[in-house]
Amino acid sequence: MSQGKIGSSTKNVPEKTSTMESILEQWRRERPDIDPSPMAVCGQIWRAGEILRKGVTENWANYGLDLAGSDVILTLRRQGRGATLSPSDLAKDMMLSTSAMTNRLDRLEKRGLVKRTTDPKDRRGLRIILTDEGFALADEMVATHVATEEKLLSTLTKEECSQIRQLLSKIEGAD
Amino acid sequence: MSQGKIGSSTKNVPEKTSTMESILEQWRRERPDIDPSPMAVCGQIWRAGEILRKGVTENWANYGLDLAGSDVILTLRRQGRGATLSPSDLAKDMMLSTSAMTNRLDRLEKRGLVKRTTDPKDRRGLRIILTDEGFALADEMVATHVATEEKLLSTLTKEECSQIRQLLSKIEGAD
DNA sequence: CATAAATAATTCGATATCAAAATATCATAC
DNA sequence: GTATGATATTTTGATATCGAATTATTTATG
Known part of the structure; x- marks a missing residue:
């Protein structure tokens, strides 16, 4: 999401x-x-996009993640085990x-889901890699993520x- | 949009x-x-939503407005001349x-496009109304807004x- | 009528984002 | 090889949003 609260109950919005x-x-x-x-x-x-976004965001919240976090985690996961991307x-x-x-x-590094490693080819750069925990979380999450989307599209x-x-x-x- | 800069040239995004x-x-x-x-x-x-959003946002920028501002202005305009809504x-x-x-x-009040008026029925409440300038701007903007959308959908x-x-x-x- | 609960708008504190500046390193041109 | 410009990341400052707290007013209840 964007405001760092996971299972917010009261809704101002x-x-x-x-x-x-x-x-x-x-x-x-008004304007014929x-x-x-x-x-x-x-x-x-x-409207459709908002409804879908809301649905998948609720699923991510079950893993303590928001849109920001899951976006990164899943992008890294789909590169494959051990793969890296720069920031x-x-x-x-x-x-x-x-x-x-x-x-x-x-935030993700603080939670232990990703790690910043140095780029051996370029000392300016970093390579981001999922930790074992991050990989496992992504692997579990992607299944329920797709299931959630399937459900949202089931009509x-x-x-x-x-x-x-x-x-x-x-x-x-x-x- | 959401960060109050109109014709930003350099793009970090x-x-x-x-x-x-x-x-x-x-x-x-990865996951057969x-x-x-x-x-x-x-x-x-x-993706389609983003492309469309980007297009209409560029048009709003021509009027010195972002998504936030145009959203309010157009919502008020379509209620009709002299109509009011509460915050x-x-x-x-x-x-x-x-x-x-x-x-x-x-922000809109500071720009002279809307005015806060008191609700005669409820002293807790306010009624928001477009100023003449706001109404005129909305009236001009809605035409180019729809034209922009039409263009974006022209394929x-x-x-x-x-x-x-x-x-x-x-x-x-x-x- | 008095009190409690609900509602309207604002203020406050926290945070995610952006643009721009700063820092470090690489690549190229001479 | 040194200087100039490009690139990678972080830091900084500004702002829009949210949720919660606050203040004022209305509605409902006894």
Whole structure:
């Protein structure tokens, strides 16, 4: 997540109230000259993303991790046993500033899940590696992570899932 | 967005490097016992959302606003001329803590785009209203906002857009 | 009516992020 | 080989967010 509390019970942050359709309705009334359907598409994508994010975050919390931590742990895990990445590699992979990565690694290192090792080829650089504990945690976590996602998507057929992938893949960044 | 700098030129935050397919490939190699396709679906939804978010944020920056500001301004605008919402209403609508809303309103009020007025029915409460300047800005902004979204979605047909909406609407939160 | 519980907004303390500066090291050009 | 520029990471300062505490007011209960 982003605010370092794991199983927070009291919630200051409420659920979204207005439905997509009521929002469109308002815009049609206020600005009949504008076709608001692009808003609906974007809004639906963001909404779905939020729901999924919330679901997987709850699972990560069971391991005492937030989005920040699991992101790093799982990225390292999928490189394979013993593989390493530099802090810059990790930052690039998750579109984060390197300073944010320093902070994430500090926390994970303090928890004993990753280790900073020196890069033998470049004394400026570091290679980040999962500890045995981190590897084991990742290995356990990835199974429930995928199961969680499966559950969140269970109202969709396999066919519909691949339709979603295919359709959304057409939205391409300009960079 | 979230860090109050408008046309930042230097970028510490890089673009995502690894493709969805290469990530799946890694997981298939590391954990052949797990079918990673749910990851692909979620990932594609998040990725598309990020691309869209980036695009519309660039447009908002042209008005000196970030995600936080435009969210409030547009939510107020679509209620209609002269309409008001309480800070709590706004927080609920955009899934934010009320303390975060206090902060957003502080900034917008300082810029002269919204005004805090007292609630005649409840002396605890406030009613937030767009100033004339805020209303005019919102009215101009919503047009380019929708145009921006349209452009970002231009690789999709109308039919494909409504397919996306229909498919994603099946992903429902558990709350 | 008086008191207790609920609600509205703000303030406060903590934290994750970013951009920019600082530090260290590498690579290249001369 | 020395200087200049590029690169890797951390440090620093600013800010937006959250959760909890605070203050003020309303609603409900006896």
